[in-house]
Structure formats: structure tokens, C-alpha cells
Amino acid sequence: MRLLKYGAMVLVCVFSVAALVAQTIPGRDRVRLTADINRYRGADDTTTHIEVAYAFPERSLTYKADSAGLSGAVDVTLMVYLKDSLVHADRWLVPHTVADTGLLARDVNLVGLYAFQLTDGDYIFRMIGRDRHDPARRDSLLVRVPVRTFDAAKPVLSDVELASVIRQGTKGGLFYKNTLDVVPNVGGVYTEDQKVYFYSEAYNLLGGGDTSEYFLRSNVYDAVGKEIMSRERPKKRVSESSVLVDQFAVKRMRTGTYTLMLSLLDSSRKAMCTSGRKFFVYNPTMGIDSSLLASSTSLPMPQYMSMDESELDREFDWARYTAVDDEKSQYHKLGKTKDGKTPADAKAIVDAKRKLMSDFWRHREPGLREEYLARVAYANINFRVLSRDGYRTDRGRVHIMYGTPDDVERHPNETETRPYEIWSYNNIQGGVIFVFVLRNTAGDYELVHSTHRNELHDENWDRSGVTR
Numbered sequence: 186m187r188l189l190k191y192g193a194m195v196l197v198c199v200f201s202v203a204a205l206v207a208q209t210i211p212g213r214d215r216v217r218l219t220a221d222i223n224r225y226r227g228a229d230d231t232t233t234h235i236e237v238a239y240a241f242p243e244r245s246l247t248y249k250a251d252s253a254g255l256s257g258a259v260d261v262t263l264m265v266y267l268k269d270s271l272v273h274a275d276r277w278l279v280p281h282t283v284a285d286t287g288l289l290a291r292d293v294n295l296v297g298l299y300a301f302q303l304t305d306g307d308y309i310f311r312m313i314g315r316d317r318h319d320p321a322r323r324d325s326l327l328v329r330v331p332v333r334t335f336d337a338a339k340p341v342l343s344d345v346e347l348a349s350v351i352r353q354g355t356k357g358g359l360f361y362k363n364t365l366d367v368v369p370n371v372g373g374v375y376t377e378d379q380k381v382y383f384y385s386e387a388y389n390l391l392g393g394g395d396t397s398e399y400f401l402r403s404n405v406y407d408a409v410g411k412e413i414m415s416r417e418r419p420k421k422r423v424s425e426s427s428v429l430v431d432q433f434a435v436k437r438m439r440t441g442t443y444t445l446m447l448s449l450l451d452s453s454r455k456a457m458c459t460s461g462r463k464f465f466v467y468n469p470t471m472g473i474d475s476s477l478l479a480s481s482t483s484l485p486m487p488q489y490m491s492m493d494e495s496e497l498d499r500e501f502d503w504a505r506y507t508a509v510d511d512e513k514s515q516y517h518k519l520g521k522t523k524d525g526k527t528p529a530d531a532k533a534i535v536d537a538k539r540k541l542m543s544d545f546w547r548h549r550e551p552g553l554r555e556e557y558l559a560r561v562a563y564a565n566i567n568f569r570v571l572s573r574d575g576y577r578t579d580r581g582r583v584h585i586m587y588g589t590p591d592d593v594e595r596h597p598n599e600t601e602t603r604p605y606e607i608w609s610y611n612n613i614q615g616g617v618i619f620v621f622v623l624r625n626t627a628g629d630y631e632l633v634h635s636t637h638r639n640e641l642h643d644e645n646w647d648r649s650g651v652t653r
Contacts, residue, residue, distance in 0.1 A: 210255065210286045211319065214244040218314040218324040219294075219372040219510055223344040226335045226388055226426075232302040233332045237263065238346075238369035239312065240294040247318035248286050256282045258317035263299065266309045266638045269614065273301060278317060296349075296369055298359050303332045311639045321628070326510065327639055340389050340399075340449055342429075342460035347373045347445075348382035351430050363428045372514045373464035375435050377471070385429045385447055385460060390422045397422065399457070400450040401429055408442045417450075439471040442515060463511060467518040469526070473533050486546065489539040494522050497538045503561045503576055504545065506586050507553075516541055560585045570629040579632040583608065583619050587637075590619075606630060614638060620646050 220239040227234045239261070246257030258280040265273035279297055283289065308330045316322040335341050347370045354366035367384045375381055390399070398419055405414040414433065429447065446461040489497065501508070501516050508516075519538055525531035546554040564581030565574055575581040584590075590608035597604045604623040610616070617637040621630035634646035 208250060209318070210248045212245045212247050212257075212316060212322060213286075213289075214242045214291070216245045216259075216314060216316055216322045216324045217242055217513075218312060218326055219514070220310075220312055220326055220328065221347070221369060221371050221373070221510075222310065222328060222330055223346045224330075224332060225343045225386055227302050230334060230337065231304055233304075233334055235301055235303055235330075235332070236346075237299045237310070237312070238296065238371050239299070239314075240296045240369075240371035241314055241324075243281070243283075243293045243295050244286070244289045244291060245316070245322075246281060247316050247322070248283065249318055253282045254284050255286060256280060260315040260317050260320070261297075262311075262313040262315075262641075264311040264639075264642070265303070266311070267306045269638055271638065271642070272308075273303070275299070280317075294371065296371055298369065305333055307331050309639055313641065321631070335388055337389060339392055340387060340457045342447060342449060342458050343386040343388070345445060345447055345460050345462040346384045347462055347464055348384055349379070351382045351384060351432070365428070365430065367430075370464075372510060373462065374514050374518055375464060375466050377436050377466075377468040380432045380434050381445070381464060382432045383430065383445060383447075383462070387427045387429055387449060389425065390427060391425050395422065397452040399452065400454065401431075402448040402450055403431060403433075404446045404448070405433070406444045406446065413438070413443070435466045435468065437471065438466045438468060440466060440468050440473045440519070442511075465511070465514050465518055467520070469520065469524060469530075472530065473519075473537050486543040489542050492539065494535050494538065497535070497542055500558075501538075501542060501545075503558065506582060507549070507557065508545070512541075512545060557585065560588065568629075573629065578629050580606075580608075580621055580630055583632065587613060604630075610637075622646070 218239060218241050220237055223236045223238070225234040225236070241259055246259065248255040248257040250256075258278050260276070260278055262276045263274065264271060279295075281295060310328045310330055311325070312328075313325040314323060335343075346367060349368045349370045351365055351367050354361040354364060358366060360366045360368050363386075365384070367382075370382075398421060401418050401420055403414070403416045404412055406412055416431075416433070418431075420427065442463060442465050444461055444463050446459060448459045449457045451457055492500075505513070516538065519534055519541070522531035522534050525534055561576050564576045564578070564584050568575035568578045568581040568584070570578060576585060587610055591611045592609040594607040594609070596602065596606070599605075606621045608619040608621070610618075614637060617635060619632060619637070619640070620634040622633045623630050632641055634643045635641055
């Protein structure tokens with residue numbers, strides 16, 4: 186069933202035709218790494234096929250002039266952990282060349298795909314993306330991924346993959362599988378002029394010799410579980426497995442979060458299996474879905490009632506280290522009050538942001554907001570470097586995520602080494618360290634090594650990064 190070549194790397198690129206500008210051009214957007222993970226039946230009964238689709242903004246790269254035009258690249262690292270063990274790691278450079286950065290459109294993402302096999306287990310995926318020409322500009326994400334081999338005794342569905350487009354494919358292409366090119370929509374965000382394409386695989390359809398007709402049912406629900414679309418299509422059992430693809434438009438859907446559910450029904454309309462995926466619609470023409478504001482039974486937290494948009498945006502940016510991809514996408518796609526066509530629209534955007542921020546913290550442990558913001562304040566005071574806020578630095582991030590270290594070993598004036606610090610946490614994973622090095626006296630301390638299983642790991646940090 187799997188036709189994708191493992192480890193291949195290609196980007197969906199956008200090229201312009203303007204004249205070459207012979208200079209270094211810094212990224213205009215923040216480096217923002219987004220990823221979706223889909224699980225399919227593996228090469229044998231003991232493995233699951235994993236596809237990691239990822240994306241980053243084209244305008245976030247730093248570009249330098251060369252013989253090909255203006256070239257940028259992202260340095261990508263993937264680490265997969267099972268309990269305390271690193272079971273899979275890879276690092277690759279993803280190049281991208283344009284003719285003129287002035288023509289790069291906002292919100293255009295470059296999309297890549299990485300595939301491999303895993304056995305059963307509860308994994309942690311750690312992914313880091315760095316701007317090749319400015320490594321201090323980077324983003325990372327952490328995802329928990331349970332992996333279980335698919336039941337071979339009854340019909341089952343794979344994960345539902347959301348796509349920007351599905352079309353007849355060319356064998357050997359990165360997005361090619363089962364005769365189709367399935368171009369991922371990483372993050373599952375759609376605008377009013379797009380269609381939601383989806384892809385899934387059904388297995389064990391001929392179990393027990395059943396050859397009767399079955400049905401694929403597609404349902405879409407809003408944020409409070411109200412059904413807004415239902416579609417049912419008959420299918421014939423012609424083989425043991427089948428590819429399931431379809432599409433629908435979102436132009437009549439309001440801005441908000443939705444859930445797509447796929448179900449396989451037998452000939453008596455009884456559900457045999459289900460699989461689902463959330464997606465987000467940004468549709469300024471239709472306005473904001475009222476369920477986005479009504480998805481919680483309580484009012485916005487009092488702290489947010491007096492906050493304006495800039496204060497809300499600032500706090501959400503502070504919360505980047507605890508926010509998941511879906512939360513980031515939802516907040517980002519609410520847009521700005523200046524995008525509202527009327528004062529009522531602008532007010533609705535601010536109200537939606539207040540509601541999202543309230544629900545964001547309510548879904549976490551009580552008291553976490555206060556502790557988290559206190560750490561941000563400490564980081565901004567103690568780790569600020571020139572115009573860069575402290576919470577954006579490596580030391581600031583580590584302090585925000587893990588708290589005050591139990592011990593800090595400082596080496597500011599060694600003769601044969603660059604300045605470096607070793608932070609120790611005695612009560613995390615049996616004891617972990619973080620090593621920060623000041624590579625450039627005009628820069629900031631960079632994380633070069635940690636024994637934490639979800640962080641950058643480099644046993645040769647003392648030779649590659651510290652020795653003068």
C-alpha cells in the first residue's frame with residue numbers, strides 16, 4: 186500500500202521572476218514550524234508507517250545572493266524518543282531559491298514530508314527548524330504520538346490527512362501515494378476560497394469473506410458538536426484495502442474550529458470504524474462562528490476583559506512554549522482588528538481572542554498562568570540581549586519551560602574556551618543539564634547540548650562549540 190520513498194525531501198516551492206537583488210535579505214516573518222503526523226499500516230504486521238508533514242513560511246527565511254538567485258534554507262532536526270531512549274534521529278538541510286523576495290506573499294508556506302517506520306509504543310517527537318543563514322532564528326515543537334499496529338481482524342481506518350489538493354500523481358514524487366499526489370495542508374487551516382481535501386486508507390475490508398456493499402460517511406461538526414455537514418457514499422468491496430478521498434468547500438462556513446469525522450458503515454448502516462481530524466476555517470466574509478465564543482460555558486477570565494488586542498497578542502506570544510499547533514493556528518487566523526470590515530467585526534475579533542486566551546489557560550492546571558507569566562517576566566529582565574526580549578532567548582525559553590535551575594555553573598573568563606554556562610535540574614528525568622555557549626561576544630548564549638530527552642543533544646559540545 187505504501188508507495189512513498191522513505192526519507193525523501195522535496196518542497197512545494199514558489200518562484201518569482203523579478204530581477205536579482207545582490208544582497209543578504211533577512212526574513213520578514215518569524216520562523217514558525219508546523220507539523221502534522223499521520224499513521225498508516227506499515228510494511229509488515231509489527232510496524233506502522235509514519236508520515237511527518239511539516240511547513241514553514243516562505244518569508245521567514247534569510248536569503249543570500251548566489252549564482253542561482255536568492256537562496257535560503259531551513260536546517261531541520263527530528264528526534265524521536267521512546268521513554269528515555271532516542272530511537273530515531275535525523276537532520277537535513279532544506280534549500281529554497283527565489284528570484285525576488287519582494288514578491289513573496291504573506292502566509293505562503295513551504296511544505297515538506299518525512300517518512301519512516303515505528304513499532305508499537307508511546308513516542309515523543311521533537312522537531313527543530315533553524316534559519317540556515319541566521320541560526321538564532323528558529324522554532325521547535327514537541328508532539329506525543331501513540332503508535333499501535335492496526336487490527337488485522339476487522340475493518341479499520343488510518344488517520345485522516347488534510348490536504349491542500351489531491352490530484353493524479355507522478356510516481357516518484359514526494360507527495361505521491363497510491364497513484365495520487367496528496368499535498369498536505371499542514372496545520373489544517375483553510376481560507377474561504379479553498380476546499381478541504383482529505384485522504385484516508387481503509388484496511389481489512391474483505392475480512393470473513395464479506396463482499397457486501399459498504400458506505401463512507403463524512404460528517405463535519407462545529408466547536409460545540411453541532412453537525413453542519415453530512416455526506417454518505419456507497420462503496421464496493423473489491424479489494425482488501427481502499428483509498429478514500431473527497432473534498433468540500435468552506436465558503437459558507439464561518440471562521441472557527443471544526444471536526445471532520447469519517448465512518449465506515451456496513452450494509453445495515455452500522456458503524457464499523459471511525460477516524461477524525463480537526464481543522465480551522467478563516468472566512469472574514471462570513472464572520473466568526475458564534476460557537477467559537479460559546480464553546481465554554483463560562484465568560485472570559487476577568488484578567489482579559491480590560492486587555493486590548495496588542496496586550497492579548499503579546500501574552501499569546503509569551504505562551505508559545507506551552508501552546509500546541511492547533512491553538513497557534515486558531516489564534517493566528519483570527520487576524521487583526523484592522524482586518525474587520527465594521528466596528529462590530531473588530532470587536533468580535535477582540536472578544537474571540539479574549540475567549541481563546543481564557544479557554545487556553547482553563548484547559549491547563551490551575552495556577553499555571555501565574556507561574557508561567559512570572560517566569561516570562563524573570564526571563565525578560567535577566568536574559569534580554571540588545572533588542573531581543575529575554576523570553577525569545579535560549580536561556581529564557583529553558584527557564585520558562587523548566588523553572589529556576591538547581592545549580593548554575595558559570596565559566597565567563599576561561600582562557601581556552603568561549604564563555605559558557607551549565608544549568609542543572611536535579612528533579613527532571615533523574616537529573617538533566619543544559620549547556621549554553623556565548624559563541625559571539627555581541628550575541629547571546631546559545632543552547633548547544635542537553636541531557637533532557639526532548640532537547641538538543643550533542644555529546645561533542647565541548648569541542649565543537651566551546652574551544653577557541
